[in-house]
Amino acid sequence: MKWRRFLVSRFVRLAFVLVAITTLTFLMMHLAPGDPARLVAGMDADEQAVQIARERLGLDQPMYQQFLDYVGGLFRGDLGTSFATNQPVTEEIAQKIGPTAQLAVLGMALILLVGLPMGIIGAVLTRNGHRWFEIAFSGSTGAMASIPQYLIATFLAFLFAVTWQLLPVAGSGSIEAAILPAVAIAVRPAASIARLVRVRTLEVLESPYVRTARSKRLPTRKLYLAHVFPNSITTMLAMGGVTFASLIGGAVIVEQVFARLGLGTTLVHSVLVGDYPVVQGIVLLLGFAVVLVNALVDVILGIVDPRTMEAGR
Amino acid sequence: MNADPVSNDILLDVRNLSISVENRDEIPPLVRNVSFHLNRGEIVGIVGESGSGKTLTSLAVSRLLPQGLSMSADRIDFDGHDLVGGSDRELRTVLGTNLAMVFQDPMQSLNPARKIGAQMIETVREHRGLSKKEARALAIRSLEDVHITEPAKRLKQYPHELSGGMRQRTMIAMGLMGEPSLILADEPTTALDVTVQAQVMQLLCDLNDRKGSAVLLISHNISLLSEVCDRIIVMFRGEIVEDLTTAKLLAGPDHPYTQGLIRAVPDLNTDRGVDLVTIEDGQFDVEREMNHA
Numbered sequence: 001m002k003w004r005r006f007l008v009s010r011f012v013r014l015a016f017v018l019v020a021i022t023t024l025t026f027l028m029m030h031l032a033p034g035d036p037a038r039l040v041a042g043m044d045a046d047e048q049a050v051q052i053a054r055e056r057l058g059l060d061q062p063m064y065q066q067f068l069d070y071v072g073g074l075f076r077g078d079l080g081t082s083f084a085t086n087q088p089v090t091e092e093i094a095q096k097i098g099p100t101a102q103l104a105v106l107g108m109a110l111i112l113l114v115g116l117p118m119g120i121i122g123a124v125l126t127r128n129g130h131r132w133f134e135i136a137f138s139g140s141t142g143a144m145a146s147i148p149q150y151l152i153a154t155f156l157a158f159l160f161a162v163t164w165q166l167l168p169v170a171g172s173g174s175i176e177a178a179i180l181p182a183v184a185i186a187v188r189p190a191a192s193i194a195r196l197v198r199v200r201t202l203e204v205l206e207s208p209y210v211r212t213a214r215s216k217r218l219p220t221r222k223l224y225l226a227h228v229f230p231n232s233i234t235t236m237l238a239m240g241g242v243t244f245a246s247l248i249g250g251a252v253i254v255e256q257v258f259a260r261l262g263l264g265t266t267l268v269h270s271v272l273v274g275d276y277p278v279v280q281g282i283v284l285l286l287g288f289a290v291v292l293v294n295a296l297v298d299v300i301l302g303i304v305d306p307r308t309m310e311a312g313r
Numbered sequence: 314m315n316a317d318p319v320s321n322d323i324l325l326d327v328r329n330l331s332i333s334v335e336n337r338d339e340i341p342p343l344v345r346n347v348s349f350h351l352n353r354g355e356i357v358g359i360v361g362e363s364g365s366g367k368t369l370t371s372l373a374v375s376r377l378l379p380q381g382l383s384m385s386a387d388r389i390d391f392d393g394h395d396l397v398g399g400s401d402r403e404l405r406t407v408l409g410t411n412l413a414m415v416f417q418d419p420m421q422s423l424n425p426a427r428k429i430g431a432q433m434i435e436t437v438r439e440h441r442g443l444s445k446k447e448a449r450a451l452a453i454r455s456l457e458d459v460h461i462t463e464p465a466k467r468l469k470q471y472p473h474e475l476s477g478g479m480r481q482r483t484m485i486a487m488g489l490m491g492e493p494s495l496i497l498a499d500e501p502t503t504a505l506d507v508t509v510q511a512q513v514m515q516l517l518c519d520l521n522d523r524k525g526s527a528v529l530l531i532s533h534n535i536s537l538l539s540e541v542c543d544r545i546i547v548m549f550r551g552e553i554v555e556d557l558t559t560a561k562l563l564a565g566p567d568h569p570y571t572q573g574l575i576r577a578v579p580d581l582n583t584d585r586g587v588d589l590v591t592i593e594d595g596q597f598d599v600e601r602e603m604n605h606a
């Protein structure tokens with residue numbers, strides 16, 4: 001019963017956000033300065049050629065009509081046709097999504113496998129009174145959390161690919177080529193997560209319920225897994241949506257640095273040449289991905305900590 | 314003070330317990346040379362103003378002092394186990410089962426992310442090797458013992474689904490799982506409203522009656538303690554200033570501080586028209602009165 005209400009409320013919220021994203025990407029493209037028809041027809045085409053292009057693209061229709069056509073297309077899985085290549089946008093995306101998805105998955109895995117344990121170990125060491133450790137931890141993670149991703153990317157590329165030549169500097173074929181970019185996008189969010197998890201875990205370790213658990217004299221492993229961990233990861237989960245969004249943002253930039261042929265490079269290129277349908281399609285896809293991940297996080301959070309189900313309604 | 318150390322009626326024997334802040338020699342000990350004992354099945358109260366060291370004393374006995382504090386004692390003997398010299402490893406089972414802790418804040422003392430059932434059964438699963446099924450059956454009986462309705466359903470609920478009074482009774486039921494010989498209750502009713510307070514106190518007395526568990530009951534409220542305790546220990550600024558039977562207390566305590574505590578508590582006999590005595594420096598100068606005494 002409670003679950004049904006929770007899921008329905010999340011579904012309504014999800015639908016609402018998706019509609020908003022769709023509308024915004026449409027408006028963004030149509031209110032942006034510049035005339036797509038002229039771009040398509042070519043800079044030196046005459047007025048008549050531009051007019052023909054405009055009619056072919058449906059840009060002579062009233063705005064609401066264009067919007068309805070666009071939404072109708074979405075339901076048929078049709079994101080329009082690229083101005084630049086004349087290919088369907090879905091086709092363009094399908095060709096470029098691989099490297100980006102690889103980067104996102106690797107990056108997320110790195111964030112979880114490094115950020116979370118670092119935060120928890122950090123809390124335990126802090127509590128055991130290693131003062132030097134606390135200073136080193138806060139200093140290093142603080143620095144890492146504030147360096148822009150393109151700087152980290154450039155630095156990593158220079159060190160590992162150019163100076164030591166351990167890993168490929170560019171490309172999107174092999175898994176080795178994905179390591180540096182994945183590290184580059186993961187460092188910052190992993191550092192923020194480690195900081196958050198440390199503070200939260202310290203709180204949990206001092207809480208009355210952990211004192212109760214200590215009074216039961218359970219094995220240390222059980223104390224941490226059953227009593228501390230579930231309460232300290234809620235913070236990290238709650239951050240999961242934001243982290244994923246920043247990961248996607250980071251991927252777009254970092255793909256440039258490592259010359260990976262993914263959605264990010266395609267997006268930037270399409271903006272530069274004014275290939276609006278492609279821009280629209282990619283923005284919509286990334287937006288949907290972020291929103292869906294957020295919804296998924298909410299559901300997982302509801303399972304781990306049932307109180308959030310009631311609070312977040 | 315008047316303990317007979319060879320009597321095997323003694324369940325808990327504490328001698329010269331001191332607690333101080335680690336690496337801070339300039340801070341005087343928070344608890345100084347505290348000695349007291351508890352007999353089997355006895356209900357003993359510890360009373361004293363805020364900050365007098367009641368909680369720290371009970372945490373030291375249960376070896377749960379917070380980080381940064383250290384204790385020393387000539388002897389803390391619980392049910393034949395040496396709590397000063399013994400290692401955590403040796404004492405795990407004893408402290409995990411024979412000693413039950415009930416804390417002040419029932420809203421915060423149960424793990425919010427875990428079901429009641431999981432929290433209740435883990436002690437006996439760990440220390441007694443009970444199967445899940447046996448442990449659940451025991452948990453249901455234990456919840457019945459503290460008069461919680463629909464116990465089977467409660468096991469599947471989370472703490473936030475229960476009221477404050479129910480959570481405190483659940484805490485007590487959780488402690489009962491290990492068949493404790495001592496229940497250490499630190500202000501178990503302070504966070505509850507008045508009618509529920511009475512129920513929880515009544516429950517502790519009942520359990521003491523039925524199961525023979527001794528209770529060490531900590532409170533600010535000397536009149537509440539005098540209703541249920543056999544004996545009352547009075548603490549003031551980290552020391553025990555008086556240890557007397559309730560009968561003697563009611564007849565009139567010797568110590569001026571204890572007299573002050575009694576006057577400070579409103580009860581049915583208090584004349585509401587007269588201002589309550591407050592124990593604050595200046596208004597009630599204990600040290601001066603102590604020197605007079």
Ligand SMILES: Nc1ncnc2c1ncn2[C@@H]1O[C@H](COP(=O)(O)OP(=O)(O)OP(=O)(O)O)[C@@H](O)[C@H]1O
Pocket residue numbers: 334343361362363364365366367368369370379380381382533
């Ligand atoms: N972790 C700690 N570090 C330093 N001082 C502490 C710590 N815990 C408690 N104290 C101090 O020790 C003294 C005794 O505290 P304790 O909690 O035992 O008092 P109490 O009698 O239980 O008071 P209350 O009735 O308010 O619960 C207080 O002055 C308190 O400030």
Ligand SMILES: [Mg+2]
Pocket residue numbers: 367368369499
């Ligand atoms: Mg206290």
